[in-house]
Amino acid sequence: MSELPKHFDPAAIEARWYAHWEEERLFRPDRPEAEPWTIVNPPPNVTGSLHIGHALDNTLQDILVRHQRLLGKDALWVVGTDHAGIATQMVVERQLMETQQKRTDFSREEFVEKVWEWKEESGGEITQQLRRLGCSMDWSNERFTMDPGFTKAVTKVFVDLYNDGLIYRDKRLVNWDPGLKTAISDLEVENSEINGHFWHFSYPLEDGSGAISVATTRPETMLADMAVAVHPSDERYADIVGKNVRLPITGRLVPVITDEHADPELGSGAVKITPGHDFNDFDVGKRAGFEPAEMLNMLDAEAQVVQAADGLIPDALLGMDRFDARKKVVEMIEAEGLLEQVEDRVIVTPYGDRSNAVIEPWLTDQWYVDAEKLAVEPMAKVRSGEIDIVPKSWEKTFFNWMENIQPWCVSRQLWWGHRIPAWYGPDRKTPIDLHDLSSTTRDEVFVAATEEALLADLRKYYGADKRFEFLESEEDYLEWDNVLASHQELRETIEDLIPIFRDDDVLDTWFSSALWPFATLGWPDDMIQEVLPLDGGGLGGGDPSARDTGSGEITPPQTPPHQGEGLVARPGSDLARHYPNDVLISGFDILFFWDARMMMQGLHLMGEVPFKTLYLHGLVRAADGQKMSKSKGNTVDPLGLIDKYGADALRFFMAAMESQGRDIKMDEKRVEGYRNFATKLWNAARFCQANGIGASTTLEAPEAELPVNRWIISETVETLETLNKAFDDLRFDGAADAIYHFVWDKFCDLYIERAKDELNAPTDEQIAAFYPDSPRTNDGEIAQRKQETKLVAGWVLDQVLVMLHPFMPFITEELWHAMGERGSHDIIVARWPSPEADVDQEATAEMEAIFAFGGQIRSARSELNISPSVRTPAQLWNGSEEWLKKFVDHTRYLNRVARLGQKVIRNGNMQDLGPGIQVGFGDATIFLPLEGVIDLDAEKARLTKSLEAAQKEAGSLDKRLSNPQFVEKAKPEAVEKARADHAEKAAEAERLKAALERLG
Template identity: 40%
Template sequence: MSEREKCQHNVPKVYDPQSFEKKWYTYWEDNKLFHAEVAKDKKPYSMVIPPPNVTGQLHMGHALDNTLQDILIRYHRMKGDNALWIPGCDHAGIATQAKVERALLEEGTNRYELGRKKFLERVWNWKEQFGSRIMSQLRSLGSSLDWDRERFTMDAGCSKAVREVFVRLYEKGLIYQGRRITNWCPSCNTAISDIEVEHETETGHLWHLRYQVEGEDRYVEIATTRPETMFGDTGVAVHPDDARYMDLVGKTLILPIVNRRIPLFADDYVDKSFGTGAVKVTPAHDPNDFEMGLRHHLEEIKVIENDGTMGEGAGKYKGMERYECRKALVAELESLGVLVSVEDHEHAVGHCSRCHSTIEPLVSKQWFVKMESLAKPAIAAVEDGRIQFVPARFTKTYTNWLENIRDWCISRQLWWGHRIPAWYCDDCGKTSVSRTDLTACPHCGSKNIHQDEDVLDTWFSSGLWPFETLGWPEQTEELKYFYPTATLVTGYDIIFFWVARMVMMGLAFGKDVPFRKVFIHGLVRDSQGRKMSKSLGNGIDPVEVIEKYGADTLRFMLITGNTPGNDMRFYWERVESARNFANKIWNASRYMLMNFEGFDLNFIPEENDYTLADRWVLSRYAHTAQAVTESLDHFELGEAGRMIYEFIWNEFCDWYIELTKARLYDKGRERARHTALYVLSYVLEHTLRLLHPFMPFLTEEIWQKIPRRAKEKSIMVTAWPSNMERHLDDAAETQMTAIMETIKTVRNLRAEVGAQPGHKSEVMLHFADTELEPVFSKNEGYLHALAAAEPMTILSTKNQKPENALAGVADGIEIYLPLKGLIDVEKETARLEKEKRKLAKEIQRLSGKLGNEGFLKKAPAAVVENEREKLSSYEEKLRMIEARITELAKL
C-alpha cells in the first residue's frame, strides 16, 4: 500500500465525530494534560467552574458557559500560562433534598420517619449514584477541567471552610439570630433569600372592605390583594398628609369577623394613591407591614402556617389551604356586607425560583448576615478597577444591588446541607457557636445541649468557592499561587446570587478579590426568543446535539454570533452550518494529507521558492492569528471564531488549496511541489492551533495525522501562534487580492452567458495601475487555472478594447471577455430565440388581458397594477434578448 493510500485510509471519507471524540478526551485525561501544579517560574491563569447542582444535567446554559470557559483555559494553556480550571459540584440543598424526599414518598415513608441520620445516608447514597452525571456530560463537551482537583461543596475541606467563615462572622457580630419576615416557600418548606424569589406580574383582584370605627356609625374602606391575611391584621395605616383620614388617626377600628380592636395610625410608607389610601397592616405576613409594626409596636399574629394552610388565628378556616380560604372568606364578607367592591388588579407576585410555588412572607426566627460592612469593600473593588466586568455595563447592575443590600437570611429549614454550628443549652439557655462539635455547654458545663436543626443557604458555601477550592482556611501553596483567580465566566442572572457574594467573602477572608475579570454572558433562548423551560417544552438537550452532530459542532455554534452579555437564540440551521464548517475542514485536511506522498519532512523552502499565493496565504494567516489573539484577549470569543471561520473557509480552502493544485499534480517540479506542501502543512497545522480552543476534538484528530507538526503529545499543549510579523506581506496581499477579484469578475461574466466551466476563453486586461501588469504577467497561471482565462492579453491602451465583448471592472482593472470563442453562437442564439418566443407569447396574453374592459372593471386595482408591472418587465426582457441576438449575429 502506498503512503498516499495509507493517508487516505487513516482519514475516513466521512466526518464522524463519534469515532474519535471520546478517544481523545480519554487520551488528554490519562496523560494529565488538564492538570496544573504550582510552578513559580510560570504565570498562573486560574478559573473555578460555576459549580452545577449535583442534581443537574447539562442544559444549553451550562453548554454555553463551559464552552466559553474552556476556550479561555485552552487559549491560556497554549500561550504558556500555568492554566488551572477547577471542577466541582454544588450540593444544592433544596433541590437535592426534594429529589430524595420524592423517592421516599413513593416508598410510602418520609424523612421524619427515617430520622436525620438515616435520611442523610440516603442523600449521600443518591449523590454517589447520580451526582457524577453532569461531570460526565461536561467531559463529553470537551471541558478541560483539572479532574484531580474536583471539589464538592460538602466535602471535608469545603465544610471546614464554611464553618470557619460562619464562626468568624459570628465572632465579629456580623451573624445574628432574629425573628423577622422571610420569604417562605410552602412547597420546599423553608425560608429562602430575596434573590431566590422571582416576581411575575399576575392579574388578580383588589378587594375593598369596610372596617367600622369603634363607637361610631362610620367605616374606613381599605383595599387589599390578600383578604385571607386579615385574621392577622393588628392595625390600619394612612399617610400623615392624607386629609381624608386626619380626624380618624388615633381612633380604633373593629376588625370584621374577628371583632379585634385595632388602631388606625399614620405612617409615611403608605401610598395615598393606592386603593383607598388606607391599608390593613399584617406584621406577621408582609415585610413592609412588619417594619411598620416595629415602628408602631404592633402585635404579630401568624395566621398562615408553613405549609400554606390557615392556622389557629383563622378561626373556623383553620386547616384550609390559603387560596381556598380566600374564596370562602370573600363569600362570607360579601354576605356580611363588609365587601364593598372588587376590581381587577395587576401586581407582582413572588415565586420560588426552584419550585415556582407562590411565596408566603412569614415571620420566623432565622439566622442573618449583616451585609452593609461586607458590601462596601465589594463596591470599592469594582470602582477602583481591581475587578472588571465584561461587558462593563454590568458593573452598574452589581453596584446598584450592593448599594441597596439588605441583611441576608442564611438559615434553611432543611437537613441536607451545612448544619449551622450553633448549640443551645437546655439548662442555662445560652447559645454557643463553635468550630468543633460540642458535647457540653462552654458556659455552664451542662451536657444537656442540642445543635440547631437548620442548615446554611447553599449560596453561603458557594460564596467561598474561589478560595475554599484552593485549600482555605489552610494557607496552601495552591492558594498562594493561584488565588486570586483570573477570570470568572457566568451568566448575568446570578450576579446577585453568586458573583457579589464571592467578592464580599473573598475580600473578607481570602484577603483579596476572588477574580480579576468577570466575563458575563447571556441566556440561550429558543428560536422565538423565549427562555427554554420544561413548561414550554422548548428545551434543547445539548447531549442529544453532541450525540448527533459532535461536541465541536455544538461548541462552535454556541460561540459564533455570540456577543458578551447578550442573549442568543438557538437555531437548528446554525447547528447545521457549524457541522458544514467541520465537514469543510475535514475534507480539506483529508485532501491535503492524501497528497503528502514522498514529501521530505526536512524540506524548508528558500525565499525565492515561495509563490505569490504562498506569500499571500502566510500573510493572511498571520493577520488572522493577530486578530484572533486580540479578540480573545478582549473576550470577543464570537468574533475570534468568526475570523477563523472566514480564513479557513473563504481564503485557505476556497482559494489557496485551489491555487496549489497545479503544483501538487506536477511531478516534474518537485521543489515547487514540496514548497506547496510545506506551506499547506504549515498553515493547516498552525490554523488548527487557532481553532483548537473552539473545536478541540476535530483539531486534535487532524493535527495528529499531519506529517510535519510539532513534537508535543497533543495540540492542546503546543504553543499559541506568535511572532506573526515575519509572515506579514502587505504587498503580496494587495497583489493577490487584485488577482482574486479579477478571477471572481471573470467567473461572473462567464456565468452571465452560460459559458461551460471547462471551456477556455481569452481574457483581455487594461491596467490603470501599471505596477500590477508584471504581477499578472508573472502569475497568469492563476487565471488559467481558476478562471479558464487562456490566453490572457494585456492591453496597453483603452483603444484596444475589443468589440462584442463582456466587460467588467475589478480593483481598477478593466476586464474584457470577447464573446467570439467564449460561447457556441449557434446554440446560444437558438436558446435566446426560444426565450424570445416565450416572452412574446406572454406579452400578447397580458396585452389582451389589459385591453379587456371587463377585466379592468371587475379586477381589484392592485391586481390590475400587478399585471401591468409584469407586462412592462416582460417587454424590457424582450428588448434585451433582441439586442443580444443582434450582437451574436455580428460574431
C-alpha cells in the first residue's frame, strides 16, 4: 500500500497511467477465446483538434468499451483518422501561400507528396488529444483512410458498385463552392440569414398581348432561364400557358409551363425556372422535359459569367463575377423598362463552411451512387430491429430521409484523396483524329481496380493490337498535339496508339469512411471463398482454387473473388470476429452523411448490418442553449477544462449530462463539481489507508454481522444492478447518477461516518456515560467488529473503483494500486463486480432509520439556528426492546452526528415537555427539549419573518406562472427558471412552517 498524497492532483497521474496502459497494450488484452465486442470511432479529420463534441462522443464510447473489457470480453475499439480531402488540401495550400507558391506550381504527384509530408510532420494532433481524454483505443492498429490497405478497399468498392450498376456518371446540380472549386456535401454548407432584395421583373409575351411578372433573389440567373412556371390550378394564367415570353437582355423565347412548384399565394404566382442554377428548378425542368444536357449553364467554376449554349449572353457580361453581374443585369433590365419593384428581404444564403464563399447550385458532370437502391436494405433492418436506433425518436427522421433519398454525389474536384479509378478514351465507333483529339469524342469510360484489369478492358474494346498512352488528365488529352510534339517516337507509330486519360476527381471522404466498420478490420484481403463439403452435403462446389489445408485454416483463392455469394471472412481474423460491430455512437448530425451510408455499404458488400445498435447523442451547446461556433465566440476548449479540472471530471460531466439524444448545456460549475466528487473519493481512500483498510482479496462480498456492513453490501448490490440495467439501456446519465450518489451519499457520507464508530469503538464506560441502560461488551467483540468493518470497507471501495472506472479511469487506477499490492493486475483489465450477495432488507430498514434520524435532527437544528457547538439533551421515550437495542448499537454515531447531550434519559411518558424537537426512531421516539437551548421568542420571530418572505415570493412566482402570456411568450429558459424558483420557495416555506410548529 502506497500512501496517497494529501491533495488530489489529476495532472500528476493522468499522463503516467495512460502511458502505462498503452505500453502494456492493455487497451486490447489478448483474449482470443473471449466473446468479441466491437466499436469504431467516427474518424476525426487528420487536420482536426479536439473540440467539445469530440469529447462527448469519445467519452461515451470509452465508457462502453471499458465496461465491456471489465466484463471479460475481447473488446476492440477501432481507431483512426480521416484524410479530410478539402480541409487537408486547404492546410497545405495555405502553407504554400506563405512562400508565394500555389498548388498549380506543382504537378499533381508533387503536391500530393507535400500533403503526405505535412501529414507525417503535423497531422494527427487530435490522436494525442484523445489520449489526454483517456480514450482506450487500439492504437497498435490505428488506421488512416489513405493507408494502402484502405485505399485498396475504396478502389474495390468503387469498381464493384460500378459493375453492379450502382455507381454512374451523370449531369446534375451540385453544391458548388467557387472558393474551393469543388462540389461539396450538404453537411459542408452553412445557411445564414442576410439582408438582401427581391427583384420583380416583367417578362413580355412573345405575341405582344401582355407580360408576366416574376420575382427573384438572384437576378443574374435570368441569363439562363428556360421557362416560367405557374400552378396548374391558377386560372389567372390559363390563357397564356403554352405561350412564349421573351426574356430581357438575351431575347430568348421560353415557354410558360405549369408545375405545382409555383405557389399562387406567393408574389405574382409565376416563377422563373433556371434548371442549371437552382435545385427546385432542376426538378421542374426535368418534369417539363428538359434533359440535363440541354439545361443552360451561365457560370464557370469560379462563378464568373460564361456564354450559355445558345450564345445570347451579351459580351459586356462575360467574365464578370456573379455579384457584379447581378448589379449589371438589374441595370440593363431597368434600362429596358422591365424592372417593376425591389423589395428589401432577409435571404437565407448558403455558405461553404471552410471557404466562406456563397455556394452556387451548379450543373456539372459528377459521379453518383444509386442511394435509392442501397437504402432499401437498411430500412428493412431498422424495421426488423436488426439495427436498433437509440433513441427511437430518430427512427421517423431516418425513414423520412431514406424514403426520399437523392442520388449521392461522390466526386470532388481535388488532388488530395482517393482518385476515382476511371479512365476515358475516344469512341471507336466514330473517326478518331489522333492529330486533333479536341474534336474527338471521349465518352468511353473504363473503370478498373488494377492496371492489369484496365489493360484487359482496353484491349477488349480497342483491339489486342493497340498500344495505349496513359495521360494524367483531360487537359493533357486536349493538348495531345503538344504531347506528340515532345515525343517523336509516338508520332512515328501513332497509327496503333490510343491516348487514354484518367478522371481528375477524387472521392468524397464520406464514401471512404462509409467502409470504416469493415475496411478497418481487413476487408477485402480477409474475405475468402467459402469451402463447401465435397460429399454432396453442400449447396455448391465453391471456388476450386480455395482449399482446406486440414489445419482448420482456409487458403484464399488464387484470384481474389468479386464480392458476392460464397465469400466469407477468414476464420480467426478480426473481420470474422468483430464484424458486425456491436455499437456505433455518433452525433445525430451525421446520421445520413455517415451512419446511413455505412448501413448501405455494409449490407451491400458484407451482407450483414455494420452495427447492431446506433446510439445518437445530442450537441453540446453553450450555457445559454445557443449552438457553439467560433464566430459567436462561445466555444469551449475541452483541453482547457482537462488542464483545470482533470480528464475524469470532464468525462463524468459528459456522461451525467447525456440523456439519450438531448442536447447538453455546457456548465463549467458542474465540471468543477465532479472534480470535487473525485476529491471526495480520494479523501475516502486516504481515510481507509489511515485506518488500516486495504485492497480486498475476494470478489464476493465478505461475511458480515453488523447491520451497517450488511447494509453497505446491500447498497453495493443494488447499485450494481442499477448500473447493469443502465448500461444495457445505454442510459449514461442513469449510470452516472447511480454511481455518483452511491459514492458520495452512501459510501462517503453515511457508511464511512458510521464505520468510524466501529474502527474507533467506544469503551463500555463511554457508552454507559451516554446511555446508562446500555449492555456491556468485551474486547474480543470489539476487535471482531473492527476487523469485519475493515474487510467490508476494503471490499466496497474495490467495487466502487471498478464500477466507477469506465467513467473516471485515471483516479480509479491510481487508487486501485494505492490501496494494496496488485502486481500486474491493473483495474483496466479487472473483473466487473459480481458480489454474489443478496439485498438484506432487515439491515437496510435498520440503517435507513438510523440515518433518517440523524438527518432529521441535523435538519431541525439547522432550521432552528442551533449552533453546531451546542449539544442538546435527549430523552428516549417508549419503544420496543428491539429498537432500544438498535439505539445502543449505534449510540456513538447518533451522539456524534446529532450533537446530543452527554446522557440520554429513558422515561415513560411525554406530557408537559414544552417546545422541542420530536423525531421517530423505529417504534421509539426521541425528544430534544429546546427550553434553555435557544431564545425561543427570538427564534419564533426570525422564522415568522423568513416564512412570510418565502410565502410572498412563492406567491409572486405562482401569479407569474399562472399568466398564460408569460408562459407562452417568455423564453423557455425564463419559464423553466421561474418554475424552479417557485418550487424552491414553496419548499422553503413548508420547512419554515414545520420549524415554527416545533416551537409551539
